[in-house]
Amino acid sequence: MTEQRNRYHHNAAWQAAQRWQARARHARPSSQPNGLKLILAWLMIGTMMIVGTLLGLFFLLLGWLMMPLVRHRMKKRMEQMRADQARDVGPGFDQPRHPSDGHRVLEGDYQVRK
Template sequence: MTDRQHNAAWQAAQQWRERARQSRPSQGAGGLKLLATWLVVGVMMIVGTLLGLFFLIVGWAMLPFLRHRMKKRAETFRAEHARPVGGSGAQDGTQTRDDAHSSHVLEGDYRVKSDD
């Protein structure tokens, strides 16, 4: 035992143990606080789960509308970038001025300035 009392680590552990014993809260309020904490955490878990389910159902409900909108966008994109099958285009593989110009134009509202 005297060897343990002279050991610095053993003394530090004993001091730490005493401080831990002294810093414990009173036992009367601890059970009530513990119960209240469990209830608050439980209610928060339930509310979070319900919010998650709500947003999941709203997301699923919006999927058909989103799919319809994306389908329309794809159709317009295909229609804008479609090349004519008939003989109105250049046959030798060169692009006309309008075709070359339309592939380099950004989307937006533009006005054509007159040469005057």
């Protein structure tokens, strides 16, 4: 047994491991967290989770309540766009347009190919 110990003491890896363990023991905090700090930490985390859940539910309900309003607004906008398109077409949409309509006309001879 003593031979085995002597072998370990001369081994560089064993000595490095011993030094590492010693440093780890010194770096470890000496005081354990007491029960009061632990309970307060759990209470704070629990409270934050409850507040986060309540905020999420509030915004979810707010979104659901706003859906009919947004739908109504979008419906009005679509009706306005349809009315604008109908006004653009106008009653004489099959007649050629004149340059005074704000559109340019290309003049020239055109042929329809079949």
